[in-house]
Amino acid sequence: MSSHKSHRRRGAAPVSGNPKFYGRHAVYAALDNPDRRLIKLWGTREELGKIVIPEGLAVQFADAADLARYVPKDAPHQGLVLEVAPMEDVWLTDALAVDDDTRPLLILDQVTDPHNVGAIFRTAAAFNAVAVITQDRHAPPESGALAKAASGALEVTPWVRVVNLARALEEIAEAGYWRIGLSGHATATLEQALTPGRNALVLGAEGDGMRHNIEEHCDQLAKLPISEQMESLNVSNAAAIALYAATVRRG
Known part of the structure; x- marks a missing residue:
């Protein structure tokens, strides 16, 4: 990206507990x-010289060593750090109102690693998922590490945080989605479980997998046909394969 053009004015935002994003993407x-509230931008003269600074945004020049103080140790900030306010909540009812039977919905049960969640958002954006749904008490907050792994996807894929994931799955079914829970002990494969209509893919945390109550709220359990040499896949890899399979099926 050699030139970034933006002239939008942003309002003020609370400064306590705000995430700091880093890296160009x-x-x-x-x-x-336009829905992201910006607070302050730090950058090297070289990187800031490549972009048009949004009107009203506070900017501070800094060298690479100074920027390193704002990010995790050895994190690749690429000369830019941006303090932002977390995105406003997206309601489940709004996500379910999207009238498109070809786009999958992705539900994460207690996936808490920010790098995995960020990678999942990146894949969800790539395959045009309707939204990513998590339980608010068992999911990471927006952070620089998560945003870096998401590579810009946090800004385009809705993130729905719900209080009760089981109840949310009931609403998802009422909206016409076929709820497929990925589980290593399932007998059917994902290819067999996918429908021509609305598919909702449910993934659990690595190791423990989905909780029993969440499995009970799925219409069908399915597995990825992986080799017996490996017990399971990283959850972000599993999500990528599942979203690809859903895309191929609707094609």
């Missing part, structure tokens, strides 16, 4: 998002 995407 995450920062550029946040600057481009």
Whole structure:
């Protein structure tokens, strides 16, 4: 990205507990998002010289060593750090109102690693998922590490946080989705479980998998046909394969 153009004015936002995004993809995407409230931008003269600074945004020049103080140790900030306010909540009813039977819905049960969740958001955006749904008490907050792994996807894929995931799955079924829970002990494969209509893919945390109550709220359990040499896949890899399979099926 050689030039970034944005002239939107942003309102003030609370400064306590705000995440700091870093890296070009995450920062550029946040600057481009009219729904993202921006607070302050730090950058090297070289990187700031490549972008048009949004009107009203506080900016501070810094060298690479100074920027390193704002990010996790050895994190690749690429000369840019942007403090933002977390996105406003997306309601489940709004996500379910999307009238498109070809786009999958993705539900995560107690997936808490920010790098995995960020990678899942990146894949969800790539395959045009309707939204990513998590339980608010068992999911990571927006953070620089999550946004870096998402590579801009946080700004384009809705993140729905719900209080009760089982109840949310009931609403998802009422909206016409076929709820497929990925589980290593399932007998059917994902290819067999996918329907021509609305598919909702449910993934659990690595190791423990989905909780029993969440499995009970799925219409069908399915597995990925992986080799017996491996017990399971990283949850972000599993999500990528599942979303690809759903895309191929609707094609």
